[in-house]
Amino acid sequence: MDSSATSATLTNRTARAFCLTSAGWMVMATLMGLAGATELIAPDLSHNIGWLVFGRVRPIHVNLVLFGFVTPGLLASAFYFLPRLLQTEIYSERLGLITVWLWNITLLAAVISLASGFSQGREYAELIWPVDLLVVACFGLVCYNLFMTVKRRREPLLYVSVWYVCAAVILTSVTYCIGNVIWQPNSGALVGIPDAIILWFYGHNIFGLLLTPLAIAVAYYVIPTAIRSPLYSHTLSLIGFWSLLVVYTHIGTHHLLQVPVPTWLKVIAIVDSIAMVIPVMVFLINIWYTAKGKLGEIHADIGAKFVFTGTIMYFFVSIQGSIMALPQVQRVTHFNNWVVGHAHIGVLGFAAMIALGGLYFIIPRITGRPLYSRFLADLQYWLVLIGVVGFTVVLTTVGLIQGNAWLNGETVYRVLPEIHLYYVLRASLGFLIFSSAIIGFYNIIRSLLSQSGAKA
Amino acid sequence: MYYPYFLTYMLAGFIISILVFFWALYNRQFKDQQRARFLPLQGGDQAEPVRVSKMNRIEGYALLGLACLGLLTTAAVLIFALVRGG
Ligand code: HEM
Numbered sequence: 001m002d003s004s005a006t007s008a009t010l011t012n013r014t015a016r017a018f019c020l021t022s023a024g025w026m027v028m029a030t031l032m033g034l035a036g037a038t039e040l041i042a043p044d045l046s047h048n049i050g051w052l053v054f055g056r057v058r059p060i061h062v063n064l065v066l067f068g069f070v071t072p073g074l075l076a077s078a079f080y081f082l083p084r085l086l087q088t089e090i091y092s093e094r095l096g097l098i099t100v101w102l103w104n105i106t107l108l109a110a111v112i113s114l115a116s117g118f119s120q121g122r123e124y125a126e127l128i129w130p131v132d133l134l135v136v137a138c139f140g141l142v143c144y145n146l147f148m149t150v151k152r153r154r155e156p157l158l159y160v161s162v163w164y165v166c167a168a169v170i171l172t173s174v175t176y177c178i179g180n181v182i183w184q185p186n187s188g189a190l191v192g193i194p195d196a197i198i199l200w201f202y203g204h205n206i207f208g209l210l211l212t213p214l215a216i217a218v219a220y221y222v223i224p225t226a227i228r229s230p231l232y233s234h235t236l237s238l239i240g241f242w243s244l245l246v247v248y249t250h251i252g253t254h255h256l257l258q259v260p261v262p263t264w265l266k267v268i269a270i271v272d273s274i275a276m277v278i279p280v281m282v283f284l285i286n287i288w289y290t291a292k293g294k295l296g297e298i299h300a301d302i303g304a305k306f307v308f309t310g311t312i313m314y315f316f317v318s319i320q321g322s323i324m325a326l327p328q329v330q331r332v333t334h335f336n337n338w339v340v341g342h343a344h345i346g347v348l349g350f351a352a353m354i355a356l357g358g359l360y361f362i363i364p365r366i367t368g369r370p371l372y373s374r375f376l377a378d379l380q381y382w383l384v385l386i387g388v389v390g391f392t393v394v395l396t397t398v399g400l401i402q403g404n405a406w407l408n409g410e411t412v413y414r415v416l417p418e419i420h421l422y423y424v425l426r427a428s429l430g431f432l433i434f435s436s437a438i439i440g441f442y443n444i445i446r447s448l449l450s451q452s453g454a455k456a
Numbered sequence: 457m458y459y460p461y462f463l464t465y466m467l468a469g470f471i472i473s474i475l476v477f478f479w480a481l482y483n484r485q486f487k488d489q490q491r492a493r494f495l496p497l498q499g500g501d502q503a504e505p506v507r508v509s510k511m512n513r514i515e516g517y518a519l520l521g522l523a524c525l526g527l528l529t530t531a532a533v534l535i536f537a538l539v540r541g542g
Binding site for chain 2: 081084085087155156157158159160161171174178190194197198201220221224225226227228229230231232233234235238242245246249250296297299300301316382385386389392393396397400
């Protein structure tokens with residue numbers, strides 16, 4: 001490697017700033033989730049406190065998880081490994097830092113506007129137009145910085161993680177504009193069914209074309225590096241990449257199977273949802289074969305342990321997702337807590353697990369010291385794992401109760417008391433996850449900012 | 457009318473993907489795949505020897521318990537679907 005881009009000479013300032021961003025907003029995002037879960041138990045809790053009502057708390061929680069915690073966490077790893085894979089420095093660390101500042105201003109604007117009741121009322125696309133512009137600017141800056149880095153690379157071959165990161169940032173920049181109907185500043189929406197279709201293109205692609213490729217990119221870097229073994233097959237990884245691009249982009253309509261959208265669109269969505277088995281299994285077979293016989297090494301590295309667990313969750317969420325895209329199954333599972341369970345396996349169990357794994361993997365390498373506390377990182381691992389499995393069990397059960405009650409024509413007010421207990425369990429599990437976020441925040445801050453690190 | 461937006465989006469994605477794919481082909485990105493497998497190992501992160509550790513018994517039981525919980529939920533859903541399904 002050229003001496004100007006060795007690990008010792010890279011400053012990692014952008015990666016470090018994204019780590020801090022992710023750690024900070026992780027606490028806020030999980031706190032908002034806990035607030036929402038508590039309000040589901042006691043709906044009058046926030047009565048008369050406008051900025052705390054469920055309708056505002058939920059979008060704050062969701063947007064902070066997506067854009068405050070998970071995406072910056074994954075980007076931190078990307079800004080760490082891209083120079084190493086491309087054997088060059090980041091095009092501009094200063095631009096990277098400006099991006100992180102703008103990113104945080106955007107998140108602040110998002111929280112203030114949503115809490116004040118300014119929302120476009122479309123799921124995952126609630127942010128109002130000025131904030132939308134800020135989000136697009138952030139992604140635009142990341143795109144520019146990364147593409148210039150790729151352009152100036154000394155390693156001619158692009159490793160699969162580079163493909164995934166570049167695809168994620170460019171596709172999200174475009175999808176965000178289209179999904180938020182950015183050319184209609186007042187409403188940020190089309191009208192009627194066309195709006196639902198375009199919204200779910202976006203909503204789905206936020207998971208499929210932002211979180212998924214970024215998380216896969218991190219896994220493809222962390223696992224081989226942690227166990228010091230080459231990737232099982234790079235050809236296979238590229239097949240997975242291109243098939244993900246072909247299949248994942250058109251399946252948003254599986255969120256609208258109960259809606260009068262054109263049948264051909266539903267057919268594309270269902271067929272492609274089943275076809276998702278191809279990119280998913282290609283990735284998993286590749287990463288699991290890479291790790292074969294090396295579980296001891298993965299167990300020894302807390303970052304790799306988070307990431308590996310995330311890949312297992314990816315298996316479950318994807319198989320579940322393909323089944324949920326079948327209309328017969330959705331007759332029961334749609335519009336209830338089953339989907340919320342799936343969402344948490346995906347975003348928390350898969351994407352956030354890998355984001356945290358990436359953070360714990362890169363922080364000791366950035367600082368040159370062990371983590372502040374391996375014990376706290378392990379504790380966080382267990383709290384998140386118990387939380388996410390608990391969510392799966394509880395929310396799946398509630399979902400089935402709700403779905404069947406609805407199919408049988410039960411009225412909602414008769415079902416609500418039946419599921420109260422489950423909501424209490426769910427909030428308790430949420431408390432575990434919020435506690436884990438505080439522990440993680442403390443550990444990450446101490447690891448990054450203090451001068452000494454405990455031996456792991 | 458959503459067709460124009462939708463078709464523009466799909467078409468744009470398709471054209472960009474094809475262009476990038478041919479760029480990759482032309483720039484020999486699909487060649488030398490054996491070397492590509494080793495790229496993460498060239499980053500200078502390999503200074504320290506790799507450590508290995510074993511799962512202890514409690515950890516093993518806890519993981520097994522969580523896995524069983526998840527699998528039991530899946531089994532319950534399947535049984536429910538078979539018994540109650542129309
Ligand atoms: C093969 C992969 C996957 C398939 C086929 C799939 C399929 C689905 C389907 C059909 C729904 C809609 C359910 C309904 O409304 O009845 C859904 C919802 C959802 N999925 Fe997935 N999924 C997959 C993977 C993932 C992953 C990896 C994530 C996260 C990173 C994720 C996050 C979500 C979320 C957050 C929702 C909830 C959307 C809402 O609020 O209504 N999914 N998925």
